[in-house]
Amino acid sequence: MADGLIGLVGIGELVTNNPELGDGSDLGIIANASILLQQTSAGPVIRYLGGDALQVNQHCEPIDLDGRAVVPGFVDSHTHLVFDGDRAEEFVARMGGRPYDGGGIATTVAATRAASDDQLRMLLRHRLTEMHRQGTTTVEIKSGYGLTVADEARSLALAREFTEETTFLGAHVVPAEYEHDRDGYVALVAVEMLQACAPYAKWVDVFCEPGSPHAFDRDEARMILRSGMSAGLRPRLHAGQLGPGPGVQLAVELDAASVDHCTYLSDDDIEALAASDTVATLLPGVEFSTRSPYSDAARLLARGITVALATDCNPGTCYSSSVGFCLALAVRELGMTPAQALWAATAGAARSLRRTDIGRLTVGGPADLTLIDGPSYLHLAYRPGVPIARAFGPP
Ligand code: NIG
Numbered sequence: 088m089a090d091g092l093i094g095l096v097g098i099g100e101l102v103t104n105n106p107e108l109g110d111g112s113d114l115g116i117i118a119n120a121s122i123l124l125q126q127t128s129a130g131p132v133i134r135y136l137g138g139d140a141l142q143v144n145q146h147c148e149p150i151d152l153d154g155r156a157v158v159p160g161f162v163d164s165h166t167h168l169v170f171d172g173d174r175a176e177e178f179v180a181r182m183g184g185r186p187y188d189g190g191g192i193a194t195t196v197a198a199t200r201a202a203s204d205d206q207l208r209m210l211l212r213h214r215l216t217e218m219h220r221q222g223t224t225t226v227e228i229k230s231g232y233g234l235t236v237a238d239e240a241r242s243l244a245l246a247r248e249f250t251e252e253t254t255f256l257g258a259h260v261v262p263a264e265y266e267h268d269r270d271g272y273v274a275l276v277a278v279e280m281l282q283a284c285a286p287y288a289k290w291v292d293v294f295c296e297p298g299s300p301h302a303f304d305r306d307e308a309r310m311i312l313r314s315g316m317s318a319g320l321r322p323r324l325h326a327g328q329l330g331p332g333p334g335v336q337l338a339v340e341l342d343a344a345s346v347d348h349c350t351y352l353s354d355d356d357i358e359a360l361a362a363s364d365t366v367a368t369l370l371p372g373v374e375f376s377t378r379s380p381y382s383d384a385a386r387l388l389a390r391g392i393t394v395a396l397a398t399d400c401n402p403g404t405c406y407s408s409s410v411g412f413c414l415a416l417a418v419r420e421l422g423m424t425p426a427q428a429l430w431a432a433t434a435g436a437a438r439s440l441r442r443t444d445i446g447r448l449t450v451g452g453p454a455d456l457t458l459i460d461g462p463s464y465l466h467l468a469y470r471p472g473v474p475i476a477r478a479f480g481p482p
């Protein structure tokens with residue numbers, strides 16, 4: 088291509104997430120659109136987007152998308168991709184009625200510690216390719232299946248080979264060897280482990296669930312998050328997954344970018360979120376795979392709270408890498424419209440990472456595109472389980 092220019096024409100529906108464009112909705116939808124993008128050393132950049140095909144045709148021989156839709160690349164802002172092994176039997180037991188309590192995490196910790204770097208790297212690459220093939224272009228990756236200083240640091244170093252959105256989750260659960268010394272483990276996470284992990288991490292996260300013997304309570308979580316913040320990491324939190332608890336208020340107190348799960352929320356939690364910049368990230372694939380109640384997105388949206396959707400891809404509570412599946416669940420079960428669900432999985436998830444360069448399409452910005460094999464983004468929820476979304480370009 089001349090000057091590395093690539094043109095896309097015949098886009099039936101282009102979702103930009105820029106309300107100043109197209110139909111003026113939050114999705115900023117342009118009908119019969121064209122895009123001109125240019126390869127640069129920093130990746131492909133959008134040079135033109137709009138309704139004038141001539142702007143593209145005069146520069147190159149364009150690719151005709153024949154009426155298909157294009158949306159911003161999905162942002163999967165919550166995953167635990169660094170692991171070996173699976174827990175299919177635990178899943179089967181749960182489908183038979185056994186509740187989830189986080190106890191199975193120990194199985195994945197053992198398998199992950201036993202895996203070589205090369206094995207974990209291969210698994211990561213495979214999972215990220217799988218995601219790219221389903222429309223995801225940005226992925227956040229947490230540690231949390233190492234739970235020793237060395238295993239957490241290598242999990243994050245490996246994740247960092249693939250994404251800048253890396254999260255230190257040494258406080259995932261208290262590992263078996265510290266079962267009788269919780270305080271010792273909390274201190275290890277907050278000092279030595281943090282020091283070893285901080286160079287590879289952007290975020291710090293804690294599984295804050297006082298009802299679970301495996302997870303961490305408010306004071307433990309606050310201490311670990313504050314230590315992470317002193318080391319330059321930014322806070323986010325797992326909270327409200329197994330029951331209502333203090334995690335949401337703590338997230339707001341610390342100005343966390345996101346509080347994730349939010350299956351159980353009190354009225355006070357909702358008010359605190361409404362008065363904050365903390366995004367509520369909903370993970371309906373977890374609720375599906377653990378037979379828990381679904382979170383109430385409509386209640387959050389009615390209070391003007393920013394909602395994100397992500398997969399939480401992990402071997403325990405949701406072994407799905409499909410944002411499309413989560414979108415369909417959000418529309419069917421969480422009370423979101425298809426437009427709200429797509430916005431949440433793109434712009435909302437970008438906001439949960441405090442990013443403005445992704446999650447929307449704009450001239451001068453990255454050509455971070457997902458192609459839909461259908462005439463409208465509506466097909467994402469309308470055709471559940473059908474692989475119609477695919478990220479543009481190589482993984
Ligand atoms: O986000 N609940 C805590 N952590 C993960 C699950 C981890 C696992 O069960 O392996 C989650 O759901």
Ligand code: FE
Nearest residue numbers: 165167325399
């Ligand atoms: Fe998680």
